[in-house]
Amino acid sequence: MLLETASALAVAGATADTLHLHAALVPQSLVAALSEVARSPRSDSGYRVLKGILSEFPDPGPTPSSWKSADHERTREFDLAFALIASVFGKPFGWKSQQDGRLVHNIVPTQGQETMQVGGSSTVRLEWHTEDSYHPDRPELLLLACVRNPDDIGTDIASVRRADLSEADIALLSTTPVLIEPDDSYAGSWSEGQGDEGKMTTLWQTEDGLCMRFDPPYTRLPEDAPELCAAWRRLSESLDQAGMTVAGQPGDIVVVDNDVAAHARRPFQARYDGTDRWLKRILVRGEWKRPEAELGERGYGQVQIGPHPSLRSAG
Template identity: 50%
Template sequence: MDTGAAPVRLLDADSASELTRTAEALLAECGSATAPSLLERIPASAAALSERIHHLCRPVDTPDGVYVLRGLTVDDSAVGPTPGHWSTAGEAGAVWDVTLLLLATVMGRPIAWEGQQDGRFVHNIVPSPGHEQEQTGASSTVLLSPHTEDAFHPGRAHLLMLGCMRNHDNIATTAASVRRTALSAEDIALLSRPELPILPDDSYEEAQASTEEPPQVPTLWESEDGLTMRFDPAYTPVDRAPAEYRAAYARLEDELARVSVAVSLSPGDVLVVDNDVVVHGRVPFRARYDGTDRWLKRASVRVPDRRTRPAGERNEHGYGQAAIVAPV
């Protein structure tokens, strides 16, 4: 199992068992991972988890901007076949949905989107027939370009969690931290100008249909913690920008490629990504659609009072897409 340069935080057996038992009990009592009653009970259950679990879920504290939480397990037979599409997943891997919700709530506040995967707080990321060439999690045969998750939206997550259910082919997730790049002061200044909009990706049909004019936003800015990024080249009309800006943007792409690491998750691993510092993607692969393909669970987290966004960004409109925030 190759985690590249991603630091690993190891759950001991007692902590892993505590998480699983708590998730199973909540699921048994509420009947579904999407039940409103379960969402209402998650905050108290997360708060009651052990100090060890809370410590392992502390903020990402290295320039890498990522870590792998390891120690949970997945029974490959019991979990069932990889769904052919997120909409057919139903309750498959429901204990893992609840486990990710617990971890996400320890880290902050889980968020969902009205127009994505029916407003679920935990998404199923699986290759799907007919979507092979898209720049979304349902693709397979193309490189999923490094990007900030939901970069188009001012209410995007501070943290992204990817829990591995199945990865027989060791397909790597890529991750690159802007704080590992060697950009010049001139390039940083150029890319800190609000020059271009970022458009919603193909999984947000409602937002794509919006007639609202998306705002121009900076690609980079300095926060209290260091250099920060909002980056999605596949959905940024870079050709509209002046030549000097396009050149600086290309140098940023080159630098992110240079510092990129490949993280091949094993079942039970949870990759935690600082969405303000790190872009993530995925290498190409050929899906079999036979129930054995790569299967990830995804959760998004906002961290209250985190000051890593430009002040002006808090005044941006939602651009045709509403976020749903889990109860406190």
């Protein structure tokens, strides 16, 4: 029913970006069926896989050479179905300054970005990070849909709840503030001084367990804080120990709880011939509580497109 509904939505003129305006065309029976599978991974593992949920969609042709050159018409129905599923999980949104403000991001290896800490990199390890850590309204869920993955390149996922951390490290990382800046996919859209001078904490406790906000390549640690640096290093190492590699196959969606698990990716060699790995990504807001101190953060002036209403609450 996903394929039929996506086709009907496309015929009606909808795209993933305007799905929220066409919600009346989504059958309630589909929302109900998806609500059964679309449960947030609020478990200690921090992720879940919706195996083959988009596998009925045809191969959309060659992998684009960058997000900029993706032909949105070729994946219009796949993107609509992905956005529909994301909208059952929660409230999907995009960032005005990321991938032209689109809801569905294309994550493909990109020439010139090989060694950067962004989704388009390849020959370096993409280090552990929680998505959009710099922002108080970052996604609670990160959805990665696999279009193509012929070389079985996985996403590494590590839950802070499975990290072997001492009480002393948890206490230090929960109280010592750091400054997290936007990553290089936001280049040119912010300037120094728009941040919140180092009030962000790496860990916090919630009723159902420990949560994390962690993006080492883009973080400034306070000067003269050797204990914090050491605790940070131990956090990274314990994520290495706790991490799992999840290699999606075409049609799979990997759902990552962005407050519980960090993600990363090992280096790989891109071919740039249209056969490379191709993921689609949607960011989703949930209902969960973050530290009150975050409410005062300015988020470097970054503007969201959405969040759009969840289909689940409509149904």
